[in-house]
Amino acid sequence: MAISPNSSLPAKPASPSERTARGPSMPSLIIPFTPVVSAETYQLGTTQNPAGRVISVDKLSLLLDGKRWMPVMGEFHYTRFPAAGWREELLKMKAGGIDAVATYVFWIHHEEVEGARNWSGDHELRRFVTTAGEIGLRVVVRLGPWCHGEVRHGGLPDWVVATFGPRARTNDGAYLAAVRGHFTAIFRQLDGLLWKEGGPVIAFQIENEYSGPAEHLLTLKTLAREVGLDAPLYTRTGWPDLATPIPFGELLPLYGAYPEGFWDRDLAPMPGFYPAGFRFSPLRTDAAIATDLLGERTAADAADTTRYPFLTCELGGGMMSSYHRRIRIDPRDIESVVLTKLGSGGNLPGYYMYHGGINPEGHTSLQESQATHYWNDLPEKNYDFQAPLGAAGQLRPHYHRLRRLHLFIRDFGSLLAGLPAHFPAERPASRDDTSTLRWSVRSEGRSGFVFINNYERLCPLPAKPGVRFVLHLPGETRIEFPTLPVTIPADSTCIWPFGLDLAAGVRLDHATAQLLCQIDEGKNRTVFFAATPGVPAEFAFNDAAPVILQASRGVALAVADSNGAELRIILVSPADSLALWKANWRGQDRVFLTRAGLIVDGSSLRLNAEAASDLTVAVYPPLDPAAMLDGVFQPLTANPSSAQLEPSPLELVPLRTAGPAREIPLGWTTPPVAVAPLDADFAAAAAWRLIFPPGLDLAATPLLRLHYTGDVARIRVGEHLVLDDFFNGDALELDLTRHATALNAGTTLTVEVLPLQADAPILLPDATRPSATEAKLHSAFLVNRFICTI
Template sequence: MSFLLRRHSGAALIAGLLAGSTASADTMLSIDASAATPAPKAAALRMGSSVAPNGDKLGANARYLTRNGAPWLPVAGEFHYSRTPATQWEAELRKMKAAGIDIVTSYVMWNHHEEVAGKFDWRGNRDLRRYVQLARKAGLDVVVRVGPWAHAEVRYGGVPDWVVNAMPTRSNDPQYMALVEKLYAQIGAQLKGQLWKDGGPVIGIQLENEYNIDGPGKGAAHIAALKQLALKAGMDVPYYTVTGWDGTIYPGGEVTPVFGGYPDEPWGTSTAELPPKETYAFRFDTRVSGDLGAQTAAHAPGTAETDKDVTPFLGAEYGAGLPFMYRRRTVVSADDIASMLPVQLGSGVNLMGYYMFHGGRNPTGLGGTSMEESTLSGGYNDTTMISYDFQAPLGPDGQQRKVLEKLRPFHLFLHDFGARLAPMTVRKPDASPATPDDLKTPRFAVRSEGGRGFLFVNNHVRQYAMAAQQATQFSVKLPGQTITLPATPVDIADGAYFIWPLNLDLDGVNLAYATAQPLALLDQGKAGVVAVFGASSGVPVELAFDAALAPQLHASAAQVAVHGGRALVSGVQPGAGAAVTVQRAGKRPLTIVVLTAEQSQQLSVAELGGQRRLILSGQQTYVADGALQMRSAGSSKFRFAVYPPMSGQPKASTAGSQAALRAASNDGIFQSFEAELPARDLKATVTPTRTAQEAAPVVIGGSAKAAVQPLPEDFKAAGTWQINIPREQLRGLDDALLQIDFVGDIGRLYSGTRMLDDWYYSGYQWQFGLLQAGALLGQPLTVSVLPLRADAPIYLPKEARPNFAGQAQMAAVRSVSVIPVYQLRVTP
């Protein structure tokens, strides 16, 4: 994310303001937000039991969710328990909490639990009850997506083979519904005592998925019947949802629709780049952002469209990444994902829900049955047998990816400012793009209520260059006033996206606007309030206050000028120091910190040492058992900064032994510490063991009439390499990531004949956490690579397309490395 600017010195700006003339802009982007904000209507929604034993109450109106009567705008993230080892659940749930997730969601995949008729398995990695209990321990609410059809790139959408083979599904067929009733009864037993009404974390149940099927015993009648079965099974929760896209059909008032959007269509059949996606365009008249991959066809507008005025705009599947399908292997960048946030929030979304937030791996069925969606079992898509990486912010082995760092600042904003945003309504600009492929017209929106609001801007569209908006200012008409910002016009470059506040109340101080994004508010009681903002890369920071506050503004490294009823602070140098302090007589102080863009991505907020604190670190951090847990992949050096400072010297340990933690030079208001663990140089030897043979031509077929994955017999053409990693190297580490850089069609990792993981070549880095393999490392590993044919009719990003140099195919392991993952535990 970057900006090109017309730069003006702070002195020149102030001189211009004092001379009574504001800088003139070549481009003034206008929006009228002066109309009164109507009170939210009552939601047409019959909720379940919504009061917890301690009196906490959940609710909803037609605009937003409520918690104890106050507006609530949470962040939800999908994490499939049955695709992750149970030994990792607690740490991974705490990582999600640290990433700013409030609600964890998960499908219950029927065929993971009842692969054989009548024999349910809720043990180990399938222990839903323990997963929910650990979510509560981590401070997360839970939405359970009970299906029975989930999709989730699972074989038959999660419905067991023996059901699919014997009867009609996804309808009120009596035989099918009798089995669903048994499934729901089992789920209800797992959740008993864990529901909101019992003091537990389960606040919602999602029924079915991507359901737009109509006809006798189908459509709204089927969803209504599923809800009755859920209630009969004891699943009495505040919220019942269904997915709302692609013409979904449901009984109005019984459930509320949830929406989503993805930056590409890996389920598509094109072997070329797609046109610009709706996901990057603000929506003012609809909640559906394009094709989301429903596997049944709608024949009319769905209930979600006709219900949009009586249900809140909630999200469940905004892609935090994308899966790799055999025929289409889309790779997304962190900015491709994070730039969707201003668009969705600026379009009125009042629950930001992601799919997937945590990657995983498919379990193997009885007798080695493949559990993934596949054309071999009649599926529309071919997906990898084991890997369900999804390019998620948290990888299958809990590794933090760049996209998490780009998303977290928005989550921090929603945590501390979401209650203010939720009641605000969407305001449409005077001019906006007519179609998603308009790459010239500026993309922006305002949400406001009364005289307060937020400005949302997006100038990023995946794989397409957006026109720079040159010498730009925004003019926002609010009741009784018009705010023009910034005072110095800027060129908003291709790739820019941000949220800026309008008349933001900071502990009684009115911030008219800021050219920086609000991140967090830290209330320290009598000591005052610290408001943290994040600078937009390359954009000079302007903070505008009421003119009467000018004598009370203290900004030692910036300039303060008064003009036109505003006290403008300019020349702010982003960093961890106090940019501005507001000292009012008889009032507690307000301190404003404006972090750099990089620091914003390193910021997290957590309860540590009995106090809510700001934490800055380039390492992955989360809190468990009252201690700060830090993970570092590849580097044994740790550094973190904390505010407010800790009263004593914290202690550090790793793998049961003490570690040296030393105080570092403070960074602005932050207290800083450093530690360095003994570096580990992990070795892996790679030996070719079988030469690749000529691969069979890729077949066009399946219901998509596109490239289908090779048959099992075709893998006889794969080349193989043996990988030897001495287990003793890994002792004392939190994990070790095996990183395989290969080029080919499909890579598979084995221990003996047991497949551990697999990967479609795409240019995206393949990693596998070795410690979860445990005893399987007692023998050498094998990686096999099926050759990629030069004529394969699949989509690969142009950056990853290999140079075949006249060869008919390629299969090579270019390198194998082992990345040590160090962990440091810091106790206040």
């Protein structure tokens, strides 16, 4: 191995006496060789498609064509978003690193009235799945029939609830006959789109959060297969415990974890077991999910859990606010939980939700509510979920944080999927222990990754000084790194590799930087890393002295491999790592650098942004080798579709002032929680009419952004309720494209805000709770989201 002259000087190793005097922390772990994976028998559907590709599973991971496979799954509910926008939003999901889109099929959305089925327009499952397949996404269909998803009766139509009562969700013959009709209708939508037919549908989830006898789940699986719903994988939620044991291998259990939930009865922040989601653990079951439905409980895995791979379907991509618990997500909450589950052995990051939406129109309200004897009041229309992609298609900061993780998973997930998780003996003793370093290792005994999570929601974790890892590998091999102890910054996360073969004869002994992705150009390879904030980026190869690299957009280190090809290391800054994208464009894989949203659609490249300064993009490898470069990147010319890029304030015309704040009643649950207002209560809401400039520019996909303080806000176009919101301090945003025709025709848009009293019995972030009763609309902006094509 030869190191080119553009590398930095080697770091000076500390002598034993220096290390002793400095007294560094030496996190230590013994890692055995991974034994051969024993064969298990799983009751799968048809695993091979017409092209000969095979999806299967063993106890460690999913397998694609016999090779380890770690897809990334994101939930997007087609009935909660206009069909005209599905393709663009699915392309955004793909650009964010999603491989498979999951969706519930809400029975009530398709057959609200018995016998009057609706599978057209925004309800056309076939079109949604077809579109996903056309752009290269696989599809996981969550069949239900009970789904939850914060939908009225969990997705069961009122007529099903009225007809069957407690016989619903059982093996009652009449209920199963109704389910058969629903499943048959789903099959008609998916006929020709199944994996075995060359389609994208690879899995079906049976029921959801079911706690009854396992026999009912097996009956539903059999029923689904009888009507033709055949896929390689059949799954269930790995929570709660079933009343009777399920035979091994019938349904793959998928797990979840959320930073915090809207469903708890407790009005304190982070109650119960939520902090456990930020700590590495071999335990897969999360005790904080669905405490409204399942009550407080201690997490425990089933006896056969480790015979299944660790797969997830509900890692919180965000969180809704219920009326009584107004959750406000920090983007780091989402990244931290996902990284922690990866470091705990997770081999399928599955997000609920990855894309938000708006509840469709119905004969009744279609949201979960205490009025329907469910546990929580949810907004009537809003299902934004603070997801990485919002209800209006907005790209949130955690979209970029997760994309950074997904870059790593896409290029190195097949390696990671075969590496078991190992945990140090010294782990946090309790939720109050903020001083113990939180870390884990995934390794087969030769190579692997150190996962570090020094972040927890609403609990600042201090910096951890003097950290140097000691890994005891088989054969008396011992890895110690970095050379000098480092400080793990407060509220930070990172993944550091060791023992990786990056090219022929080039072994990366260790790096204190996060692996992102790689690009092959002929015989040469370029590997991208992200610097860890505040930590020197130390790289060591083939037992040579380590070097400290500096972040830039150029080649930080070039190494000749044993075949005479070149391995180039590019270390980007933390900020640039959040602007890094990878996609196949113009015939080869390329890396892009842009702070705009980026979509590759065939041969075209589209950028979208709210700020003119973000409408820039650079690409590697360059299209023109003779072009002026920014490091290794070739800047491309991007012309915005309009010169007007700044948000425009709208005129607010007061219509009425707020009346007195209502007395908030408590609901039926034990303990009871606050009940959301009724329509009649909005007679006391303050109201404004918004004045728009003449002729809304549909090409600019305008977004209405409201900043308000109050209890509940509602937006109406004419008399029609189009969006509502339970105040948590965030702006309320509405996609005006869906209403521009009406607004351009002179239909008014009004905003109502109910007053919120300071002592309301609800959980609110401290920084947003008013000191007195308030109902204010502070500002309204028209935000143009412009697209340019390259």
